[in-house]
Amino acid sequence: MVVLVTGANGQLGQALRYVSGNYPEITFVFCDSADLDITNKQDCEAVFDQYKPHYCINAAAYTAVDKAESEPEKAYLINVVGAKNLAETCQKHNAVLLHVSTDFVFDGSKTTPYTEEDQPNPTGVYGQTKLDGERAIQEVLSNYYIIRTSWVYSQFGNNFMKTMLRLASERDTLSVVNDQIGTPTHAVDLAEALIRIILTDCHPELVEGQQLTINNFGIYNFSNEGQCSWYEFARKIFEINKITINLLPIPTSSYPTPAERPKYSVLDKNKIKETFCLEIKNWEDSLKRILISE
Template structure:
């Protein structure tokens, strides 16, 4: 388990931090589950780099088993937790089709445990969900009020996790996101850079549309939501967050290679039918972010700009 609070900064660095977010809170202890994943790691980096009055406890499966209610309750009690940010999830989309029990254990049952413990200990929950709760048949960006209709085990488990959280702990926030990547862990950006350097050609799906999302931007949005909630009260409900804009996996790959300076790999567009997978992917999963922007005053960068930031860090 890792514990972090904000660090003092000076000069230009301090001013930059204030432009990202400014917290003026009483001491709050925050549990982050899935702390070693992409989003958890970005949250860790963010709070290490900024002065604030929040203390974060970053846990992962080796330090807190969220499939055990008793462990969660003990942790919340001993550390006086005010917020739970649940970044933990089973995200192996294709593997989930066969590993059904474990997928549901993490994406639904563990969320139920967090909801029960949060209710008992008066903690607030911010839970990260996915575009896979939709069937992908829309032709316009999905709103939070659009009906869910998951087409994969992963999507079904995440949708049921949302439902059980809101049933037990309705004073919670659910943030659906999509196409997440970062400088941490394994993700599409890193894979395409690696393959682009190794191969002369790649075929990439060009008929699935969504929005690449830099986990660093989502991490900043989550901290801003906590800041807002401390000042104005928690605005519970479901919200959508991804970077701005629309892309296909083919578009995404072309810009990854351009920004990474890869010129020796030819990228060709292919239909989904030419790249069969165990789990069904949404053909269209662009999310409408109007609600999260208007409620919390969050400004969302374009996906192209955020990708450039990520790749500049990866290729330094």
């Protein structure tokens, strides 16, 4: 079985590469943006012709949430046109697309976890382009899994955890917002969940506890379990690393950003857990694992 990974040098792409050795039954083809520019349809066709993937994991995206406000065309090109190109190429080659989306499709006005059925209402350009990308896929393809995730961090790429560790080495005091609530997601846990979906999709009989169903295509939420504020996330990062720093909780109003963030974006994971018999780790346990193993 051949699995193509786009955006292979990004955070999720690197996490997929990190876990890929655990799955000898899968031939992974990792393409970074130089190997495959998803905004270029010919590039997509050429790569699919060459490798004939059965599954494509789209880990390529425009992810600069604030910068997207000032360059919406670029965000649209990658997150919508790029996603559509991959969907059309998957359709033509009879491949299944696994596309990663975001909690930023929601406006954050809820106070209980968002389900896949909740109405999206993005508040910024990034969230809007990610939602438009989901819809572009749904228009052209039926064999898709769209996985919405949140607050992704890992030992790879740029992310909040690495920013906190860097800032702590430069400063004595740090202020972090305490009124945005969500759930951190370890990129390696997300990578494992994506592969679990693929293995279930192609060999449901081999996945323990899996019910045989005709197909499970659709939208799924995935993050780690539990919830916290960015301040609590930072506090845990420093606690586990035994870093002493003066950490101050502040309201979002004291840290204005070009793009508005959802105040609350905890995702309900019941659908993915039940469909794929998935056990999901608590965010603090996953964070401990990464910091201890580094």
